[in-house]
Amino acid sequence: MAYLAHSARNGAAAQPYAEHAENVREKACRAAAEAERFSPDQNETFLEDVVEAAAEYHDLGKLDEKNQADLHRANGPPHLTVNHVDAGTACLLAQGEFPAAAVVYAHHRGLPDFIQERLRETARFRDTDESIRKRTDAELDGLLRLHRRLVPPEKQAAAKKPLPADPAVFLRLALSCVADADYGDTASTNPDAPAEPVWPDLQPHKRLQALDRYVAGLSDGSDRGRLRGELYETCRNAAPEGGFSFCSAPVGSGKTTAAMAYLLHTAAKRHLRRIFVILPYTNIISQSVQIYREALTLPGEDPTRVVAELHHRADFAEESLRKYTALWRAPIIVTTAVAFFETLASNQPATLRRLHELPGSAILIDEAHAALPLQLFPLAWHWMAAFARDWGCHWLLASGSLVRFWEIPNFLTKNEAVPVRDLLPAAVSRDLLGYEKRRIAFRWEPAAKSRRELVEWVASAPGPRLLILYTVQSAAVLANDFRKRYGRNAVEHLSTALTPADREKTLLRIQKRLRDPTDTNWVLVATSCVEAGMNFSFRTGFRECASLLSLLQTAGRTDRDGLWPDAEIWTFMLQSDRMLTRNPELAIPAGILKRYFQKGTPIAPELSTQAIRKELQQKNVSESSKKLKDKEDNLQFQEIADDFVVIDRKTATLVVDPKLAESIRNGVGDWKVLQRHSVSVPYEKVNVYALETLGDGLFLWNRAYDSFLGYMAGVLPPEETI
Numbered sequence: 001m002a003y004l005a006h007s008a009r010n011g012a013a014a015q016p017y018a019e020h021a022e023n024v025r026e027k028a029c030r031a032a033a034e035a036e037r038f039s040p041d042q043n044e045t046f047l048e049d050v051v052e053a054a055a056e057y058h059d060l061g062k063l064d065e066k067n068q069a070d071l072h073r074a075n076g077p078p079h080l081t082v083n084h085v086d087a088g089t090a091c092l093l094a095q096g097e098f099p100a101a102a103v104v105y106a107h108h109r110g111l112p113d114f115i116q117e118r119l120r121e122t123a124r125f126r127d128t129d130e131s132i133r134k135r136t137d138a139e140l141d142g143l144l145r146l147h148r149r150l151v152p153p154e155k156q157a158a159a160k161k162p163l164p165a166d167p168a169v170f171l172r173l174a175l176s177c178v179a180d181a182d183y184g185d186t187a188s189t190n191p192d193a194p195a196e197p198v199w200p201d202l203q204p205h206k207r208l209q210a211l212d213r214y215v216a217g218l219s220d221g222s223d224r225g226r227l228r229g230e231l232y233e234t235c236r237n238a239a240p241e242g243g244f245s246f247c248s249a250p251v252g253s254g255k256t257t258a259a260m261a262y263l264l265h266t267a268a269k270r271h272l273r274r275i276f277v278i279l280p281y282t283n284i285i286s287q288s289v290q291i292y293r294e295a296l297t298l299p300g301e302d303p304t305r306v307v308a309e310l311h312h313r314a315d316f317a318e319e320s321l322r323k324y325t326a327l328w329r330a331p332i333i334v335t336t337a338v339a340f341f342e343t344l345a346s347n348q349p350a351t352l353r354r355l356h357e358l359p360g361s362a363i364l365i366d367e368a369h370a371a372l373p374l375q376l377f378p379l380a381w382h383w384m385a386a387f388a389r390d391w392g393c394h395w396l397l398a399s400g401s402l403v404r405f406w407e408i409p410n411f412l413t414k415n416e417a418v419p420v421r422d423l424l425p426a427a428v429s430r431d432l433l434g435y436e437k438r439r440i441a442f443r444w445e446p447a448a449k450s451r452r453e454l455v456e457w458v459a460s461a462p463g464p465r466l467l468i469l470y471t472v473q474s475a476a477v478l479a480n481d482f483r484k485r486y487g488r489n490a491v492e493h494l495s496t497a498l499t500p501a502d503r504e505k506t507l508l509r510i511q512k513r514l515r516d517p518t519d520t521n522w523v524l525v526a527t528s529c530v531e532a533g534m535n536f537s538f539r540t541g542f543r544e545c546a547s548l549l550s551l552l553q554t555a556g557r558t559d560r561d562g563l564w565p566d567a568e569i570w571t572f573m574l575q576s577d578r579m580l581t582r583n584p585e586l587a588i589p590a591g592i593l594k595r596y597f598q599k600g601t602p603i604a605p606e607l608s609t610q611a612i613r614k615e616l617q618q619k620n621v622s623e624s625s626k627k628l629k630d631k632e633d634n635l636q637f638q639e640i641a642d643d644f645v646v647i648d649r650k651t652a653t654l655v656v657d658p659k660l661a662e663s664i665r666n667g668v669g670d671w672k673v674l675q676r677h678s679v680s681v682p683y684e685k686v687n688v689y690a691l692e693t694l695g696d697g698l699f700l701w702n703r704a705y706d707s708f709l710g711y712m713a714g715v716l717p718p719e720e721t722i
Contacts, residue, residue, distance in 0.1 A: 002014075002016060003016065003017040003018070003062075003063060003068060003146070003150060004016060004017055004062070004068065004071040004072060005017045005019070005020035005021065005059055005062055005071075006020065006071065006186060006189060007070070007071045007072065007073060007074060007075070007076040008074045008075070009074065009075045009076070010075075010190065010667060011190070011191055011192065012189045012190045012191060013189065014071070014072075014074075015186075015189050017059070017062060017063065017150060017151075018150040018151050020059065020185055020186075021055075021056060021058075021059060021147075021150070021151045022151060023181070023185040024055045024058065024059075024178070024181040024182050024185050025052060025055040025056050025151075025154070025181075026181075027055075027180070027181035027184065027185060028051045028052070028054075028055035028177045028178045028180070028181035028182075029048055029051060029052050029055065029177075031051070031176075031177040031180060031181065031356045032047045032048040032050075032051040032052075032173075032174070032177045032356070033045075033048050034273075034356075034359075034360075035047060035173060035177070035356050035359040035360070035391065036048055036359075037359075037360065037392075038272075038273075038359045038360035038391050038392025038393075039359075039390060039391060039392065040389075040390065040392075046164065047170065047173060047174060047177075050097070050099045050100045050103065050174050051100075051103070051174050051177045051178055052154070053092060053095075053097050053100035054088075054092070054099075054100040054101075054103035054104050054107070054174065054178050055177075055178050055181060055182075056151065056153075057087075057088035057091050057092060057100075057104060057147070058085075058088050058103075058104050058107050058178060058182060059084060059088070060084070060087040060088040060091060060143055060144070060147055061080075061082060061083060061084030061085060061086055061087035061088060061136065061143070062080065062084045063087075063143045063146050063147060064081075064082045064084070064087070064135075064139060064143065066080075066081040066082050067080040067081060067082050067084055069081075082132065082135065082136075083127045083129075083132050083136075085104060085105060085107070085108060085109075085127075086126055086127040086132055086133065086136045087136050087139070087140060087143050088101075088104040089101045089104050089105045089125045089126060090126065090133075090136050090137060090140055091140060091143075091144060092104060093125060093126075094140075099167075099170070099171060099174065100174075101125050102114075102125055102171060103171065103174045103175050103178055104125075104178075105125040105126075106171075106175050106347070106349065107175065107178055107179055107182060107349055108349065110347040110348045110349060110637070110638065110641075111171060111172070111175060111347035111635075111637035111638070112125075112347075112637060112638060113635075113636045113637065113638045113639060114634065114635035114636065114637070115634055115635075115636060164390070165390070166386040166390060167635060168632050168633075168635055168637070168640075169383060169386045169387070169390070169391075171635070171637075172344075172346075172347075172352055172355055172637075173355060173356055173359075173391075175349055175352050176352045176353055176354065176355035176356040177356045178349075179349035179350070179352060179353040180327075180353035180354070180356065182349075183349070183350070183353055184196075184353075190667075192667055196329075197305055197329070198305075199305055199329050199330055199331065200298075200301055200305060200306055200331055201273075201331060202267055202272070202273055202274060202275065202331040202332070203298065203331075204264040204265070204267035204268035204272070205268050206298055207264055207296045207298070208236070208261060208264040208265060208268065210295060210296055210297075210298060211257060211260060211261055211264065211295050211296060212236075212261075214257070214294065214295035215229075215232055215254075215257050215261075215295075218257075222561070223562070224253075224561050224562055227253060227431060227432055228253055228254035228258075229254075230428055230431070231249050231253050231254050231255070231258045231424075231428065231432065232254055232257060232258045232261060234258070234423065234424060234425065234428055235247060235258040235259060235261050235262040235423055236258070236261035236262065236265060237265070238262055238265070238423045239269070240262075240265070240266040240269055240270060240394055241421055242388075242418070242419050242420075242421060243385070243388025243389065243393065243394055243395060243418060244384075244388065244394075244395050244396075244397070244418055244419065244420040244421065245262070245394070245395070245396050245397070245420065245421045245422075245423050246368075246396065246397040246398065246404075246420055246421070246422055246423065247259060247262070247396065247397070247398040247422075247423045247424060248398075248399065248400075248422070248424065248429065248605070249398070249400065249424065249429075249432050250400045250432050250556070250605060253400075253432055255366070255398050255400075256288060256291055256366075256535075257291070257295065259277075259364050259366065259396055259398050260275075260277075260292065260295075260296075260364070262396060262423065263275050263362040263363075263364055263396060264362075266362045266394050266396075267362050270362075270392070270394065272360050272361060272362050272392070272394070273331070273360045273361065274328070274330075274331055274332070274333065274357065274358075274360065274361040274362075275331065275332045275333070275361065275362050275363075275364075276328075276332075276333050276334075276335070276340070276358075276361055276362075276363040276364065277292075277332070277333070277334045277335075277364045277366060278335060278336070278337050278340045278341075278363060278364060278365045278366060278371065279334065279335070279336055279337065279366050279367065279532070280336070280337050280366070280367045280370040280371050280532055281336065281370075281496075281528065281529040281531075281532060282336055282496055282500065282503075282529065284366075284529070284532060284534060285309055285310075285334050285335070285336070285500070286309070286500060286503060286504040286507055287507055287534060287535060288334055289307050289309045289334050292306075292307045292332060292334065293306065293307045296332065304672075305330060306330065306331060306332060307330065307332045307333075307334060308326075308328075308329070308330035308332070308333045308334065308335075309334055309500075309675070310326045310333065310334070310335040310336075310339055310675065326339075326354075326675060327353070327354045327357070328354040328355075328357035328358065329357065337365070337370075337371040337372060337646055338646040338647055341371070341372060341376070341380055341644070341646055342644065342645070342646055343355060344380070344383045345379075345640055345641055345644035346641050347637035347638055347640070347641040348641065358387060358391070358393065359387065359391035359392055359393065360391070360392045360393070361392075361393050361394075362393070362394045362396070363393060363394070363395050363396070364396045364398060365395065365396070365397050365398070366398050366399070366532070367398070367399050367400075367532035367553065368397040368398060368399045368403075369399045369401055369403045369549045369608065369612075370399075370531075370532055370549065370550070370553070372646060373585075373646065374612070374615065374616060374619065374621045375619070375621045375624040375625050375628070376625075376628070376644055376646065377405055377411075377625075378411065378412055378413070378625040378628070378629060379625065379628045379629055379632060379640075379644065381405070381406070381412055382629065382632065385418050388418070396423075397420070400552060400553060400556055400605065401548075401549045401552035401553060401605050401608045403549070403608050403609050403612045404420075404609055405612075406418070406420050407609070408609065408612070408613060408616070410622060411616065411621075411622070411625075413629070439555075439559060439562045439567070440555050440558055440559055440567045440568070440569060441566070441567065441568045441569075442551065442555070442568075442569055442571070442603040443568050443569065443570045443571070444570070444571050444597035444598075445570055445571065445572040445573075446598075448572075448573040448574060448575045449572055449573070449574060449575060450575045450577070451477070451478065451481055451574075451575075451577055451579075451580070454467075454478070454542075454572070454574070455478070455481050455482060455485055457542075458523055458542050459482075459485075459486065459490075459523070461539075461540040461542075462520070462539045462540050462564075463520040463521050463522060463523065463538075463539055463540065464513065464514060464519070464520050464521075464522055464523070464524070464538050464539055465522070465523040465524070465538060465539065465540050465541070465542065466523070466524050466526070466530070466536070466538040466540070466541045466542065466543075466554070466557055466558060467523055467524065467525045467526070467542045467543070468526055468527065468528060468530065468531065468541075468542070468543040468544060468554060469525070469526075469527060469544050469580075470527065470528055470544050470546055470582075470583040470586055471527070471580075471581040471582070471583050472495050472496060472497050472527055472712065473579075473580070473581045473712065473715070473716075474544075474574075474580045474581055475493065475495045475497075475525050475526060475527045476493065476495065476497055476709050476710075476712035476715075476716060477579045477580060477716065478525045479491055479492075479493035479525040479708070479709065480709065480716060482523055482525060483708070488708070489522065490521065490522050490523065491522060491523050491524075491525060492506060492509065492510055492513070492522065492523075492524045492525070493506070493524075493525050493526070493708055493709060493710075494506050494507070494510070494524060494525075494526040494527070494529065494530060495526060495527040495529060495710065496527070496529060496679065496680065496710075497679065497709060497710030497711050497712045498679070498707070498710035499656055499676060499677050499678060499679055499710070500675060500676045500677075501676040501677055502707045502710065505707065506707075510524060510536065511535070511536075514536060514537060514538070520539065524536075524538070528546070528550060530557060531550050531553040531554050531556075531557070532553045532556075534557055535560075536557040536560065537557065537558070537559060537560035537561055537563075538557060538558050538559070539558075539559065539564060539567065540558065540567070540568055540569070540570075541554055541555070541557065541558035541568070541569035541570065542569070542570045542572065543569065543570070543571055543572075544571075544572065544573070544574060545571050545572065545573050545586075545590045545593060545594055546583075546586045546589060546590050546593070547586065547589030547590065547592070547593060547611070547615075548589070548592065548593045548596065548603070548607055548608065548611040549589075549608055549611065549612075550589075551569070551571060551593060551603065552603070552605055552608065554569060555569055571593070571597065573594075579716075588615055588618050588619060589611070589615055592611055592614050592615060592618075593611070596611075628640065628643060628644065631643070650682070650683040651680040651681060651682060651683055652680065652681055652682075652683045652685070652686050652691075652697055652698075652699055653674075653678050653679075653680055653697060653698050653699070654678055654679050654680070654681055654691065654699050654700070654701040654711065655674070655677065655678050655694060655698065655699070655700050655701065656677060656678065656679060656701045656705045656711065657677045658700070660673060660674065660677050660678075661692075661694055661700045664694050664695065664698070665694065679701070679710065679711055681711065686699055689701075689702070689703060689714075690702075701714070703715070
């Protein structure tokens with residue numbers, strides 16, 4: 001009899017049990033060994049030992065005769081008759097392999113709440129149905145004998161060891177290795193599955209030389225150019241020390257290239273394998289990726305395989321959609337704080353399968369002040385410290401308004417306090433901040449504006465102009481108002497209502513218009529996505545009242561190069577309007593900034609940490625942060641995954657291209673295409689808009705979409721006027 005791991009379905013041939021078990025064991029162990037290469041004690045193989053045990057027995061229950069009958073039927077039932085995971089956990093628990101048993105238990109359902117599992121006593125990590133457990137126990141010896149005949153052991157079992165100092169991170173990494181091997185091997189049986197690309201090595205020495213040449217070509221001889229060159233050389237030559245560094249250079253001072261130089265230098269010195277650039281907003285990604293691909297691609301390389309561009313997280317547990325999952329394989333990965341940190345927090349195998357690629361990386365958290373909600377930062381810092389201490393990672397925090405979270409009393413626990421080194425000598429910081437204070441004037445408009453008043457006020461200012469609103473709908477409404485009042489050429493619109501592909505086109509158009517000194521009578525209406533990292537320089541800025549930190553970031557998009565001696569950026573309040581929406585998260589920080597203006601306090605980067613301290617006091621963040629950390633310590637994986645939400649709304653991925661939707665229905669496609677031609681919306685909108693389901697968390701946008709308003713073209717009433 002041929003024993004199967006997967007039945008024949010959807011054009012894929014049946015896969016033998018032995019082939020799948022050996023493939024998963026080999027792939028999972030290779031991933032674990034690669035990660036363990038960066039641990040402090042490279043002679044330890046605890047991760048590899050746990051992963052090997054879990055990988056070998058993860059599908060043991062498929063050998064049950066009832067499950068084999070299911071698997072031998074072409075296009076058999078979606079679920080096997082007997083829970084096939086239960087046998088693997090029973091086997092490993094009997095051997096005292098508790099971490100491996102937990103990984104097997106989690107490789108489909110996700111890591112559980114260990115407190116709840118302990119309450120189940122003898123049934124922990126086992127099926128909840130007693131009859132299934134009894135069947136497994138009765139059949140287990142026979143299943144093991146059959147497994148051993150089909151899958152010979154590779155090496156002698158390792159000695160049992162307790163969980164390491166940070167068991168939660170360890171278990172996520174172990175599940176990552178097994179899940180990626182399992183999902184990847186299963187997907188490879190599908191003849192329509194895209195082939196795994198051949199990824200280039202990081203080669204940090206060569207890429208640093210290429211970056212040097214790129215930056216040398218940017219020099220323009222101006223004061224700003226001289227300061228940017230000084231920042232680049234300082235960061236490029238800074239010796240990596242410890243696990244954390246920070247760079248608090250002001251906006252517009254060239255942090256994009258300076259930080260990358262430091263990361264490459266660090267990777268070369270420490271023999272790291274990968275670089276991550278974590279950005280707060282999806283809109284920044286395309287511009288940063290364009291710079292990195294141009295500056296870092298070596299002769300003969302495919303730029304898209306050197307620098308991976310991941311916009312929003314698209315993880316699908318559904319087997320037919322797994323090919324669309326964006327994995328962390330490239331040597332340089334640019335992604336969002338949402339995708340990155342929610343991966344670290346996840347308990348789900350479809351999401352965690354990329355996590356084992358993180359050890360041995362240099363990671364930039366760009367615009368670190370905006371990366372996470374305040375209550376999530378202490379737990380994120382805990383993970384960052386664990387990856388620095390145990391898995392060879394080095395973290396660089398950068399921002400033009402960097403808040404020194406690690407210096408705020410009682411914000412981090414004593415155990416999380418780690419040295420954080422400033423890359424910039426005092427003289428360099430002084431020169432950069434001195435220039436910044438001379439560059440722009442911050443103005444306050446005390447009278448709340450109606451939509452009509454706002455449009456007329458902005459249009460009367462010297463252009464080109466930047467207008468920032470803090471919800472996707474408000475930005476679309478005002479962009480539409482400008483278009484109806486002054487014509488399409490008088491306005492551009494940028495937000496996550498547009499697909500990454502359309503945002504990229506819009507960015508190129510904006511950059512072209514900004515380079516034309518005769519093209520000044522227009523406005524960019526955008527969300528906060530343009531506040532950080534965008535290489536824009538507008539004549540006048542306007543922004544809805546929000547936080548001090550976002551104001552300092554917006555200043556980097558206004559008169560970026562110091563060309564106008566009277567450059568201004570205005571902060572204003574909006575009157576209530578049925579078409580405009582509010583961002584409730586901004587109420588407290590906006591109130592703090594408003595009081596600074598009313599008191600006449602000079603707006604400067606030095607206020608950043610003070611403003612955050614005030615915000616922490618008003619939000620009572622410490623209590624919620626402590627609860628999160630307690631759940632992490634107690635291995636309450638499901639609750640952490642539910643509570644650690646960077647954007648406090650579940651989102652759905654919408655495909656706006658009908659042809660792409662049809663290819664997904666047919667089981668073909670590419671995750672890179674999906675990333676570029678989809679948008680994310682709050683999940684509750686799925687029912688509001690009656691969207692067609694394409695898969696788990698994936699839907700077809702069946703309303704109007706255009707390249708100006710994006711999916712908001714199907715939301716705003718066409719007759720709306722001001």
